[in-house]
Amino acid sequence: MSFKSIFLQAEEKEQSTEEKQKGDEVCEGRSTANNGFKSYPTTVKTFENDTVLLPCYVEDLDNVQTRVRWWRDGILLADSGEPRHVPPERVRMYSNRSLEVSQVRRNDTGEYVCQASRPAPWGHATQVHEIEVMYPPSVHPIPESGKLEVNLGEEVDMACVAKGVPVPIVSWRNKDGEIPFLYDRSRLRFHAESPSDAGRYTCVANNDVGEPATATIDLYVRYKPRIEMTKTWLHAPAGIRVQLHCGVTAWPEATVEWYFNNRSVKYSSRIVKHNAGSDHSLVIRNVRTTDYGFYLCRASNSLGITEAAVELSGIANPAVFKKTSSHSLSKTSYNFVWEVHSYNPIVQYEFRFRKYVNGVPGQWHKLYIPSGSDGNSFIHTYSFKLTGLEEATHYEALVLSKNRYGWSKPSEIIRFATEGAPDKDHYITNAIQEDKIEPAVQLASMSQHSPLDTSDSSESSFAQVKVITIITMIFILYIFNVNFCKL
Template sequence: MGLNQNSRAMSAPAPEEDDYDYVGDSENYDEDEEEEDNYTGPPPVIHTQPIKLELKPGSNALLPCNISDLNPNIAIMWKKGSRTLFSDTIAFAAPKRYERKDDYSLFIRDVKPEDSGEYFCELSTPDAMHVRHEVYVFEAPMIRSILPGPSHIVLKGFPLTLECEVDGYPVPTVTWTKKGKHLPSGEESIKGKSITFEAVTRRHNGTYECSAENSYGKPAHASTDIIVQYAPEITIEKETVNTAEGYESELTCTVHAEPKAKVLWYLNSKHIVPSDRIKEKREGSRHILRILRTQKSDFGTYTCFANNTLGRSQLVMELSGLPSKAQFVGESPKMQNGNTHSLRWMVESNSPITEYKLLYRKKDTSDWKVSRPEVLNPEGNVYQVEAEINDLEGGSYEAMLLSKNAYGWSENSEKHTFQGIEYQKTEPQANTGTNEEPVLEESQGSGVDILRPTLLAALLSISLAYFLV
């Protein structure tokens, strides 16, 4: 049975050569396709000029594309940017609100802000002939993002850029401000989508706000909190705090740090443990060491020490019973009985001042002259000192003041430089024997007017003539 079948298969006639199918063979051969391939008409032309549409949301847009001499082999494509929406009437990435019309135009129904952009009616020619239209849909300002984020930590000395990414039409104007403060540059605000700080300091700490506004809707706002981390930075109000036994004394240091610093006080390198008489207090960044009923043993060198995870810092100050270093407050030259100069200082002392010592000299000389100004009654613990220096020659002088109380002499004040004025004495004029009118000359220091010899001679002559008559 199987043998007979095989025999029949082997004896089947070979197929005729014309029974084979070849690529391109088709029973439905269309003569129109050959005509399209052989199209020899004029090249197509786009007659439409570019347009720019500014539309309110919800309105419709019609983008024309008027073409003549269109070759049947050429496709008409609509693109938004580089994205193809339609190829002829076939939709690709077009939303349902988009429609390709029979006259090749593009119709957009119920426009939205996301429809804004560039649209191209493009022919599939070698040169990609096209017309470009612009569509802008009005939109209130919107902040898409704020960089580097809602909150950001940066180390002192590093750069920082703040950026505000916005949407809206017309294109919003972006303004940067700092909450409750001026910007680190000193300005109240800066315009621009971004600002850059080359090296941040603790003054860059704070909340920065970007505002976006245009002519269409309400402004939009966003903020970022910038936290600058740094090792402690210390400042002090006074290098020397002057006090006296029995008084209340305060030493203050201001500590800035991020993260917050731990602050310790030392006296002569020994850690201070708070007690009923010695108390520590904090007011914001100010750290206060308060000493009640100050004792002589409290005098010495105090250290304000601060440290955090990024480093440490310290400053020293003195608590002393001595008078404070004198502060210069003013001067006035006087021209009487020679060149006199009046210098004024201010001194603080809780213990009564018993003596002043004024040192002065002409510049570029080595010898100091000493004067001892009078001690006047203070106002509270503040003493006003007025010292007069007499008989100065012309030239430049320097002076400094020291004060003494029960604890000893104060530090020298800073040197004060002042100018001596050359004093010119008026010499009497000799009698020339002429008939000049008598002239009164001011006496130096006597307050009496002196008559010239010519006037005296005239008076004697008048008196003698009177007695002879």
């Protein structure tokens, strides 16, 4: 129990009636000094079921005929001059004019006025005491349902009404932790800028009396469907099982349908639609060549429609250069090793290269290379040596692969350099396959091939002319040697 001293002054006029003007007497008697009292105004902080004693010690009480009455909110609680007055339950006045309130309750909180009526020259005097019944906090949310829906971009406005003595301090938290404020407040306002703003918001009311009270509000952010495709292109041979994935998020929940070549997919025991949370997928068993094409994932709700496509194809995956195996063999040559994932045999490669001088790329040169693959592996690895390059020069290269279904997409560009080029080690980069399919079999043995230094007639180069000249000279020497031996 703690006390707070407040100095009051009392001045009242003589009153001819006692109970008729009781409310006015209470209000008019409050002042800043303690005239006429030995006791001092107090604020009693207590807990429920405690007993509180409020003093009212009037000066010269023993020698002067003084009448003491206690009031609260204009209601007479006790009267020393009226023995027949019955005080309210749990309230009684002692002979020394102190007032006892027992088993205090929350609604006992308030001001209690002791009023002393004395003959002249003393006159009337009042003294105000206060009881503050402390109790743990309680809180309820606004909206009371504990649910709030807004559209993406709209303002979120939620609140918590807290009660308790002392007045509780309100704080907020969500899935990311406590929400910082410059000051404590019961109202939370912000704009829903992202679907991730949705979730549960909890307000906590605490006044250090008992346990903190909490209330929750679940926020739902309405927005048009959003689609995330893990792969936009998928390699699959005839006869296997494939699964096309379409990640959909939306509120309200979206309806998802699949389309093939602009027509609704006809679901069957072979083509089945699946849904697991936000993952919507289309399973195709025993793929046929007629299944190749573009599949459209269409998601719709009351706010709109979103679409995304994925292609199912029999062409090979883009080639991937193996950086650890690719290296310079001499000042004018470079060895490349690449890897291709394809269920069907690779028929041919198209190798492209160009000079890269001072950050400016030159013209592409093409070489068409028979694969020599036996077609028994899903992983096709090829080693190729490019000769006739310029010394100390930077280059770029890429490769495409061809199987029975056509040419693949080009690999990512690899930058390389012949010996003596500046910063060669930092210049080489390895291509990263965009839609990589994990191999289902062991990596095939590397195929070793003789250097191929021919190109199509439309794009001949100095290096190719040089190689042809060397081969011609070797052939002439061979013929000469045979004829010489016959002699």
